[in-house]
Structure formats: structure tokens, C-alpha cells
Amino acid sequence: MFASGTNNKTVLTVNNRLNTWFDSSLGLLGKGGNLMDFARTYWPDLSPGQIEEKLRDIQTQSVKKDRPLRKRKATKIPDYRVARTRPLGYNNEVTDFLMESGLWELADLNIREVYYYVTDQKGKRKDFCAAGWMNENGGWEVRAQNYTGCIGTKGMTFISVSGSVLAIFPEYVDYLKRRNDKHLQYASVLILNHTEFLSAALKRARHFEKVLFYFDETRNGYQSARDVFTDKLPHAEVIPL
Numbered sequence: 001m002f003a004s005g006t007n008n009k010t011v012l013t014v015n016n017r018l019n020t021w022f023d024s025s026l027g028l029l030g031k032g033g034n035l036m037d038f039a040r041t042y043w044p045d046l047s048p049g050q051i052e053e054k055l056r057d058i059q060t061q062s063v064k065k066d067r068p069l070r071k072r073k074a075t076k077i078p079d080y081r082v083a084r085t086r087p088l089g090y091n092n093e094v095t096d097f098l099m100e101s102g103l104w105e106l107a108d109l110n111i112r113e114v115y116y117y118v119t120d121q122k123g124k125r126k127d128f129c130a131a132g133w134m135n136e137n138g139g140w141e142v143r144a145q146n147y148t149g150c151i152g153t154k155g156m157t158f159i160s161v162s163g164s165v166l167a168i169f170p171e172y173v174d175y176l177k178r179r180n181d182k183h184l185q186y187a188s189v190l191i192l193n194h195t196e197f198l199s200a201a202l203k204r205a206r207h208f209e210k211v212l213f214y215f216d217e218t219r220n221g222y223q224s225a226r227d228v229f230t231d232k233l234p235h236a237e238v239i240p241l
Contacts, residue, residue, distance in 0.1 A: 078118045080151045082140055083127070085112040091129045097145050098131055106176040107131075110159075114140050116151050133157060133172050141172065141193050150193070156201065157191035166190060166208040168201055170222065174214060174241055183212050183239070195221030202232050211236040 039051045046054065088104075089095065091113050098104040103111075114132035119125045130144035132151070139152030157172060165187040169175040172191045178184065188208075192201055198221075205211045213229050213236050215222050229236045 080116050080118050080128075082151050083115045083117055085114050085132075085140070088113055088131070094129055094131050094144070097143075101173075103131075103173060103176065106173075108176065108179075110134070110157075110172070111176075114142050114151065116140070116142070135191075135193055143173075154194055154196075156193055156197050159189040159191075161188045162186050162208075163188070164209040165212070166205055166210070167212040167214065168192065168205065169214050170195075170216065170219065170241075174216075178214060178241070187212065198225060198228070202229070205233055205236065209235070212239055213237070214239045214241050216241040 039055060043051055043054065087109075088098070088107055088111060094113050095104065098107060098111075110133045111131055112133070113129055115127065115129050117125050117127045128144070128147070130142035130147060132140045132142035134140055135150070135153075135155035135157045137153040137155030139150045139155055141150050141157070142148070166189075167175075167184055167187040168190045169178075170192050172193070175189055175191060187210075190201055190204065192198065205213075211229075211233055213225075215225050215238065217223055217226060217240075226238050229238060
């Protein structure tokens, strides 16, 4: 039973058990009836067809409101884990990749075979192997025929040689190709690994008397790097790759 009133006097009564209503404010004897009677009273200007359409809309909205929300299935981000690393030469796929890339003869002892895996939601494990090097945060920057990324925490790679001269490279591969440059004989080396570390590299470079910045402005994320470095570090020497 539902009742609505005004000035402490009940004027509208709804009986849910009998599906009827009664409004005592409508005339001397009041007025009542079923749902259609109420609809015709509430929407006096609508035709019977329009009233039925209104009622269907209300019923549809009520069903949607009462329907429990469907829980969305969470999307699981692949969690790659490093199983072990080995020196180069054990995995044919990695060896072939380095040879085809022209890096086999350039690779140093910091480049290793990185064996990593991922376990899906069903507990099935899938193993991978790639060439990679460690960054200063303990993550492994890996490169393979069909994959480029970081296993673990992203970070830069730092090779400490000098406290006064610093050479900055976008990628470890860039460093390998230029490591015999006369500029690098007595320089520490900082590998960005990711473009997002440009600002961090700038801050670190301020502590060195001489800075060599090797870069390729055609790569994504490096178009404005030359201007940024020369503006923030006037003593930096920009060397195209």
C-alpha cells in the first residue's frame, strides 16, 4: 500500500496487491481504477496508442534499472619474467637475428641471450629468447626478430669510465656501431634505451664537463632532441648517427 498526501491529508492511494489506485482530490467522490485509467488521467492529451508506448518505455527503463550490472572481465597484462641469461652462441634463433642485423661481430660481453617466459590465465607457460642487455634498474632490454621491449623495470644503461666526459646514445646498438670512435676512448657511456629518459639524461649530463650526444633526428621522439640538448647544455657536442 502506498499513499501520498498534501496538507496532512491523503489524496492518492495505491494498492499494490489489487493493482488499483484512488485519488480523492479528483472531484467530490474522487477517482480510481487500474493502470490504464491512471495513465489516461495522468496524460489526458495522449491517444491510447501513445499511452501504451509511454507505458512500454517506462517498463523497459525499469527492467534495465533493476538488471544487475554485468561484471567486466579484467584484461590481464602479460607479465614477462626472466628465467636466465647466457652468453651469446647457444641459441640459433638469436645468433641468426644478430648476424642478419650485422651485430654479431659488434656484440660485446654485455649482450647476452635472455631467456624469458609468460604464464597465461590457464597456467600455461610460453618461453621466449632474445638478445638483450641489462639496464641500471635491473631490467633487461631485449631485441628479437619480432619483439622489442623491456623485461622488468625500464631504465637507462650506464658504462662508467670517466667522471668528466659522457657520451649519450639512444640505443645500445648505436653505441656498438660507434664504440671505436676516438671520442669514446675515455668517455663514460649512457644508453637511453627509451625516449622517455631524455630529461633524465639531461640532468645527469650536467655533472660532466664534456658531453657527446649521438642521435638520429629521423627517429620517433628525437626530432627536437638536438635543440633541447644545445639549449640546456651549451657545452654539449651533437654528433649525427
